[in-house]
Amino acid sequence: MATEVMMPQMGESIAEGTVVRWLKKVGDTVERDEPLFEISTDKVDAEIPSPAAGVLTEIKVSVGETVAVNSVVATIGGAGEKPAAAATSGAAAGAAGSTAAQVAAAKTEASASTQPQGDGEPSAAATPAAKDAGAPAAAPPRGVNGGERQLTKDDLRRQKSSPLVRRIARDHNVDIGRIPGSGIGGRVTKHDILGYIEQAPPSQAPAAPASARHVPEPERPPSAPAYSGSDRVEIEPMSVMRKKIAEHMILSRRTSAHVHSVFHINFSKVDRIRREKKAEYERVGAKLTYMSFIAKAVIDAIRRHPVINSSLDADNIVYKRDVNLGIAVALDNGLIVPVIKNADEKNMLGLSRSIADVASRARSKQLKADEVQGGTFTITNPGTFGAQFGMPIINQPQVAILGVGIVEKRPVVVDDAIAIRTMAYLTLGYDHRLIDGAVADEFMSDVKNQIENFDPNQV
Numbered sequence: 522m523a524t525e526v527m528m529p530q531m532g533e534s535i536a537e538g539t540v541v542r543w544l545k546k547v548g549d550t551v552e553r554d555e556p557l558f559e560i561s562t563d564k565v566d567a568e569i570p571s572p573a574a575g576v577l578t579e580i581k582v583s584v585g586e587t588v589a590v591n592s593v594v595a596t597i598g599g600a601g602e603k604p605a606a607a608a609t610s611g612a613a614a615g616a617a618g619s620t621a622a623q624v625a626a627a628k629t630e631a632s633a634s635t636q637p638q639g640d641g642e643p644s645a646a647a648t649p650a651a652k653d654a655g656a657p658a659a660a661p662p663r664g665v666n667g668g669e670r671q672l673t674k675d676d677l678r679r680q681k682s683s684p685l686v687r688r689i690a691r692d693h694n695v696d697i698g699r700i701p702g703s704g705i706g707g708r709v710t711k712h713d714i715l716g717y718i719e720q721a722p723p724s725q726a727p728a729a730p731a732s733a734r735h736v737p738e739p740e741r742p743p744s745a746p747a748y749s750g751s752d753r754v755e756i757e758p759m760s761v762m763r764k765k766i767a768e769h770m771i772l773s774r775r776t777s778a779h780v781h782s783v784f785h786i787n788f789s790k791v792d793r794i795r796r797e798k799k800a801e802y803e804r805v806g807a808k809l810t811y812m813s814f815i816a817k818a819v820i821d822a823i824r825r826h827p828v829i830n831s832s833l834d835a836d837n838i839v840y841k842r843d844v845n846l847g848i849a850v851a852l853d854n855g856l857i858v859p860v861i862k863n864a865d866e867k868n869m870l871g872l873s874r875s876i877a878d879v880a881s882r883a884r885s886k887q888l889k890a891d892e893v894q895g896g897t898f899t900i901t902n903p904g905t906f907g908a909q910f911g912m913p914i915i916n917q918p919q920v921a922i923l924g925v926g927i928v929e930k931r932p933v934v935v936d937d938a939i940a941i942r943t944m945a946y947l948t949l950g951y952d953h954r955l956i957d958g959a960v961a962d963e964f965m966s967d968v969k970n971q972i973e974n975f976d977p978n979q980v
Contacts, residue, residue: 522599523578523596523597523598523599523602524572524573524575524596524597524598525593525595525596526557526569526571526572526593526594526595526596526597527572527590527591527592527593527594528560528582528588528589528590528591528592528594529560529569529590530590530591536589536590536708537562537587537588537589537590537708538560538561538562538587538588538590539560539561539562539585539586539587539761540558540559540560540582540583540584540585540586540587540588540594541559541560541561541566541584541585541760541761542558542559542584543557543558543559543580543584544556544557544558544559544568545557545558545577546577546580547577547578547579547580547604548576548577548578548604549576549577550575550576550577550600551571551574551575551576551577551597552571552574553570553571553572553573553574554570554571555570555571556568556569556570556571557569557570557571557577557595558594558595559886561760561761561762561765562890565857565888565889565890565892565893566761566762566857566886567886567887567888567889567890568886568887571597572597573597574597575597575598575599575600575602576597576598576599576600576602576604577595577596577597577604578596578597578598578602578603578604579595579596579604580594580595581593581594581595581596582594582595585758686709686710686711686713686714688918689711689714689715689718689772690714691835692776692835693718695714695717695718697709697714700713700714700717701713711768711772712764712768715768715771715772760854760855762852762854762855762857763854763855766855766856769916769917770914772917773914773915773916773917774914776917777915777917777920777952777953777954778952778953778954779912779914779915779950779951779952779953780950780951780953780958780961781912781948781949781950781951782948782949782951782958782961782962782965783910783946783947783948784946784947784948784949784965784966784968784969785944785945785946786944786945786946786947786968786969786972786973787933787942787943787944787972787973788811788814788928788943788944788945788972788973789942789943790972790973790974790975791811791814791943791972791975792928792943794814794975794977794980795809795810795811795814797977798977798980802870802873805870806874807870807873807874807877808873808877809869809873809980810873810876810877811925811928811945812848812876812900812902812925813869813872813873813876814869814972814975815900815923815925815947815968815972816846816848816864816872816876816900817869817872817971817979818967818968818971818972818975819846819898819900819923819968820844820846820864820865821967821971822964822967822968822971823844823865823898823964824865825964825967826960826963826964826967827840828840828920828955828956828960829898829920829921829951829956829960829961829964830844830897830898831897831920831955832897832918832919832920833918833920833952833954833955838955841897843862843863843865843897844863844864844865844897844898845860845861845862845863845864845895845896845897845898846860846861846864846896846897846898846899846900847859847860847861847896847898847899847900847916847919848860848861848876848879848880848899848900849899849900849901849902850879850880850883850884851905851906852883852884857883857888857893858893858896858899858901858916859879859880859882859883859888859892859893860879860892860893860894860895860896861875861876861879862895868979869979869980879892896916896919897919898919898921898922898923899913899916899919899922899923900922900923900925901913901922901923901924901925902924902925903924903925903926904925904926904927904928904945905927907927908926908927909926909927909946910924910926910946910947910948911924911926911948912924912948912950913948913950914950915950915951915952920951920952920955920956921949921950921951921952921956921961921964922949922950922951923947923948923949923950923968924947924948924949924950925945925947926945926946926947926948927945928943928944928945929943929944929945930942930943930944931943931944947965947968947969949961949964949965
């Protein structure tokens with residue numbers, strides 16, 4: 522009996538996923554729980570295991586195609602069962618062909634779905650939004666007699682967007698119902714609303730929030746072409762993860778007033794404690810790293826400066842009672858930030874285990890969607906690659922992020938003499954809309970003091 526393979530629901534707020542790679546081809550034998558295909562969502566990239574053992578008889582969704590959760594993406598038949606006729610052509614070829622060609626084809630197909638049909642009229646799903654693509658926010662749609670028109674299914678689909686999209690719309694006074702959505706059923710995605718805000722003409726641009734109307738928006742110069750016809754170039758489409766990172770970083774720069782404070786911190790005592798306790802931690806299956814000490818110092822400092830662990834919701838400050846610590850992990854094709862929930866409830870051993878666990882599962886694409894959301898403060902570590910320090914971009918909707926530079930021995934002045942100490946630069950990026958420089962520096966002074974005078978009993 523054939524088993525249908527579904528696009529999984531990777532989190533409560535996840536409505537769709539993009540197939541980025543098939544790990545098996547039609548006709549291959551698969552075991553139950555063996556990785557079958559790889560997907561990318563707004564929150565996480567993950568390998569999806571096969572729900573049954575058998576033969577992959579049909580692939581219904583090509584690489585680069587985005588479908589709603591619970592959509593059938595493939596079929597697994599019994600041992601010896603022949604592939605379906607349809608699978609040996611279109612979808613199967615899509616799985617076997619180059620990723621770049623498949624993504625380009627998917628983009629072309631998606632674009633064509635919003636273009637006018639053969640008779641010159643737009644499709645029903647595209648008509649209401651396409652007519653108003655550049656229009657400003659307006660009153661609810663009106664009927665033929667001037668009364669308020671009942672919302673259609675297409676209107677409702679466009680308005681059924683993620684909390685992030687609704688917050689962006691609220692901040693910029695944008696009517697989501699007037700934006701052509703590229704998501705499933707015409708849903709407005711983050712990419713759609715950012716593109717709408719970016720491209721709206723000055724006379725039709727959405728009104729800025731009242732709190733920001735006194736700040737003039739600088740004119741952006743026209744962007745230069747990326748290459749000319751005579752240039753020797755190689756072109757490939759951005760991965761889903763790369764596009765999500767780009768959108769998130771642009772959104773953060775637009776949202777927060779970024780300021781950075783850099784502190785030079787002495788890790789000599791931490792280095793000594795780490796060398797003394799390292800073997801003891803390894804015996805219980807944990808790894809004691811500098812990140813464990815930094816995370817503990819940050820958590821303790823947040824307790825004394827709760828605004829660092831907050832968020833802004835319009836004109837309200839939302840103080841988070843739990844410290845959900847995000848640890849940025851570099852991947853071959855991007856960056857992901859798994860979250861250690863309730864990190865403030867863990868001791869050093871628990872923190873060390875959790876940091877190693879999420880980093881390992883991030884690199885093997887074993888994270889779940891809820892493990893990359895809900896963070897309240899993020900630590901990123903460019904020092905892993907030798908950077909002295911960095912100026913990190915805040916991970917929205919958080920209001921601060923800590924960048925860790927390389928920990929290394931350096932000559933420093935101690936009691937009017939040159940001495941060699943284990944040092945590192947720590948950089949706090951913070952949202953100046955909410956956090957003043959004095960508060961940020963007090964927080965960093967606490968972090969510095971705890972690291973330089975770390976209590977061995979905590980380890």
